[in-house]
Amino acid sequence: MRRHWRLAVDAALYALLVVLVTFSHSVVSVPLAVVQLLPLLIRRRYPGVALVVIAAATAAHSLLGMARAVGYLPMALALYGAATHRSPWVRWGVCGGAAVLVTVTGAIRHGPIEGGLLAAGALVVTWLFGVERGELLRERALIAQLRLERHLADQAAATAGSRERLARRLHDGLAHTVTVMLVQGEALRATAHLSAADEERLQGVLRAGRDALAEVRLALAEETQRDAAATLDGRLAALREAGLSVDGVAGLDALPEVAYRLVGEAATNALRHDGPGARLDAVLTRDGDTVALRLMSTPATPRPPAAAPAGGGFGLRSLADDVAAVGGTLSYGPFGTGWRVVAEFPAS
Structure with a gap:
């Protein structure tokens, strides 16, 4: 649901920008306006690339006389998205270079106060908001990870305790009893004089006892497998909730x-x-x-x-x-x- 809402919000925001640019009479060069808007479609997947392209188009458009109010909106959106990036090189290097480029071109076209200072103030505020947002997202992911690890540790401890109690009961009860039966049966076969029919019957009893021990071991192995599957399901559910x-x-x-x-x-x-x-x-x-x-x-x-x-x-x-x-x-x-x-x- 969050992914679908994100696509809907992006589509509505993009449509609003297109309408604002179209009817604001700020377009000096249609190709440059298209280059300013089009990379916004990939700003989530390739934020650094989108920012570089939009910054270059905005700078060129600004030198041609683009109106500041609407023309800087695509740049602000791209800057905000790139500022949330995990890579410090994108977060500080690319964002800083793009902000300086647009600020300088704004100052050249509209003067140091109306162009440069105004652009610098707006872009720096947007940039810092993006950085703060990125830090918040990474902190939330870390908190979710720590909660998950604590939950998994508690779950693993409880599962291990339950499995150990089950194994102890089986070992001290059924497995011990069957083992005694097998030892006694082997002793009987070694010391008693049995007829062929009795020997065959005893062999059947011993075979059944060995099969019972094997089934106990298999039951313990399957219980371990089921516990592991349940633990993994819970772990994946928590990771999906955290964004994976x-x-x-x-x-x-x-x-x-x-x-x-x-x-x-x-x-x-x-x-x-x-x-x-x-x-x-x-x-x-x-x-x-x-x-x-x-x-x-x-x-x-x-x-x-x-x-x-x-x-x-x-x-x-x-x-x-x-x-x-x-x-x-x-x-x-x-x-x-x-x-x-x-x-x-x-x-x-």
Whole structure:
């Protein structure tokens, strides 16, 4: 719903700007007016590029005699959007350069007071509002992340306690009793003189006992898997609420329990490093005797590959050991403008 409302607000704002520019008699050059307005359509996805283009068009239009009041509106919107960017280079370097350019051209055309000082005051105020808005968004994302981590820690502790109590009851009760039965049965077969029919009956009892122990172990493993799936569902729901775009991952029940924790860690890192609006894509493929889980995070605002995080944190390093413990391999690192995590497990 928030995404749809954002599109509606952007469309209404853009239409209002087009109407104001059209009927304000401020257009000196139609091509320059188009260049001032058109990049606003990409200002959320490419705020730095949009600001540079709009600033250059506004400066040129200002030198030709553009009216100040309406002509600076596209520049103000682009400046506000770029000022919320995560990159300091965009937030301070690009925004500062664009503001200086428009201020200087305004002073040349309309004088230092009416043109330069007025433009500088309006643009600086807009710029600082954008910076403050960006800081607020990042702070909200951090708070949501901390709340999520605390919730997950509490949930994991409760789940571990419940699983430990269940395992203890099964071990001290059913598993212990069946083990005693198996030991007694083996002792009977070793010491007693049994007929062929009795030997076959005893072998059936022992086989049933071993199957019962195997079912207990399987039940514990399935309980662990169910707990991991429920934990991941809660984690993804909280991350979506904090601004991450991620779809449910199908097929994890065929993988070890560590795969659930791996998806949760990758999703958390995507929101932490790329901020609200980031996206996590998961692909599960099978090639012969290997099942590969690929997780790719993409920031909402594309960035140069060099700006991607350069190394994995403690979470991924710890998970690499857990993946290796079940016979798999884990690799991760920057990929394009985002981050990729690849885990490979034996198909068995």
